Amino acid sequence: MLVSLIVPCFNEQEVLPLFYHEVSAVFAGMEYEYELIFVNDGSRDGTLDILKKLAKEDSRVVYLSFSRNFGKEAAMYAGFCNAHGDYVAVIDADLQDPPALLPKMLNILESGEYDSVATRRVSREGEPPIRSFFARQFYRLINRISDADIVDGARDFRLMKKEMVDVIVSMGEANRFSKGIFGWIGFRTCWLPYENVERAAGETKWSFWKLFQYAVDGIINFSQFPLSVASWFGMFMTFLSFFFLVLIVVRRLIFGDPVAGWASTVCIILFCSSLQLFCLGIMGQYIAKTYVEAKQRPHFIIAETNGSDVIKVK
Ligand code: UDP
Ligand code: MG
Numbered sequence: 001m002l003v004s005l006i007v008p009c010f011n012e013q014e015v016l017p018l019f020y021h022e023v024s025a026v027f028a029g030m031e032y033e034y035e036l037i038f039v040n041d042g043s044r045d046g047t048l049d050i051l052k053k054l055a056k057e058d059s060r061v062v063y064l065s066f067s068r069n070f071g072k073e074a075a076m077y078a079g080f081c082n083a084h085g086d087y088v089a090v091i092d093a094d095l096q097d098p099p100a101l102l103p104k105m106l107n108i109l110e111s112g113e114y115d116s117v118a119t120r121r122v123s124r125e126g127e128p129p130i131r132s133f134f135a136r137q138f139y140r141l142i143n144r145i146s147d148a149d150i151v152d153g154a155r156d157f158r159l160m161k162k163e164m165v166d167v168i169v170s171m172g173e174a175n176r177f178s179k180g181i182f183g184w185i186g187f188r189t190c191w192l193p194y195e196n197v198e199r200a201a202g203e204t205k206w207s208f209w210k211l212f213q214y215a216v217d218g219i220i221n222f223s224q225f226p227l228s229v230a231s232w233f234g235m236f237m238t239f240l241s242f243f244f245l246v247l248i249v250v251r252r253l254i255f256g257d258p259v260a261g262w263a264s265t266v267c268i269i270l271f272c273s274s275l276q277l278f279c280l281g282i283m284g285q286y287i288a289k290t291y292v293e294a295k296q297r298p299h300f301i302i303a304e305t306n307g308s309d310v311i312k313v314k
Helices: 016-028 047-057 072-081 099-110 129-145 162-170 178-185 208-222 225-255 262-295
Strands: 002-009 033-040 061-066 087-090 116-121 154-161 189-194 302-305
Touching: 002 016, 002 072, 016 033, 016 047, 016 099, 033 047, 033 072, 047 061, 061 072, 072 087, 072 162, 087 099, 087 162, 099 116, 099 154, 099 189, 129 208, 154 162, 154 178, 162 178, 178 208, 208 225, 208 262, 225 262
Parallel strands: 002 033, 002 087, 033 061, 116 189
Antiparallel strands: 061 302, 087 154, 116 154
C-alpha cells in the first residue's frame, strides 16, 4: 500500500525541516510505503532550495514547483493530479495538521468502513475571537443555503482512498473550494476531532480580508441562494410599487394635486436604485465566475519538478 502526502507550501522555509522530520518519524513506526509530494506554491523564500535538498537525500520526496503563487486550492489540485498512492492525504506544512494522527487515520480506512477520514478542530484557541465568530457564522449560513455539507471547523487535512481522489481530479472547475467539493461528492467520511494546534513556525498566509473573500467564494460556488434573494427582492418591490401606484392615483383623483412629498420621492429613488445595484452586484458575482470557468485556463503551471511523468499543466 502506497500513501501519498500532499503538502502545499508557500513561504514555509522555517517549518519545512521540522515537518519533514516529524512525518518521517511517524512513518518509521509503520509498514507503509509513502511519497511526500511538496507543492511549492510560488514561494519567495528558500522553500524551493530546502525541497531540492530533501529530494536529494530522500527519494520519497517529490517537489512540484509552480511558476507563481496560484493559491492553496491549486496546490492541492496539482497534488491530487500527481499522486500515485492508494491512500492520499492533504496536510499543511506548518504542523497544524498533526502528522501523529496519520496512523489512526490509516487504521480507520483499513477497517474498510469508510472511504475517507477527515479532521475537524473542536477548539479555536490562538485565533482572534472576531475571526472565530465570523467563521462560525459562515458555516451556519453555507450549510443552510447549499447542498455541500460543510462541517464547522473542518480542515483540509484528510486521508482518502484513490477512488475519491479520482473523482476530485475529474472535477475540473476553476473556482475551487475543496471543503465544499469533499462534502459534495459524498462517500463515507469519518470525522476525527482534535484540539487546535498553533503553527510550529512562520506565520499564517491568511489575512482577515482573504478569509472573507474565501468565504464569499465558497457560498457562491455552492449555492444559488443569493440569486434567488435578488429575484425575491425584485418581486416584493414590484408588488409594493403597484400598491403605491394605485394609492397615489386614487389620492390624486380625490384630493387634487398639491405639490408635496419631495423628501419621500428622493428616499424612494435612493432606496430602489441601491437595491437594484445590490442585486446587479449579486448577478455580477455569478457572471464573473461563469466567465472564469468559460476561459478554461489551467489551474496550475509547474515550472520545476524532480518527478517523472508529472502532469505539469492542468
Ligand atoms: N498555502 C499555499 N498557498 C497559499 C497560501 C497557503 O500553498 O497561497 C499553504 C501553506 O504553506 C500551508 C497551508 O497552505 O501549508 C495553510 O496555510 P496557513 O497555515 O497560512 O493557513 P492557516 O493554517 O492559518 O489557515
Ligand atoms: Mg496553518
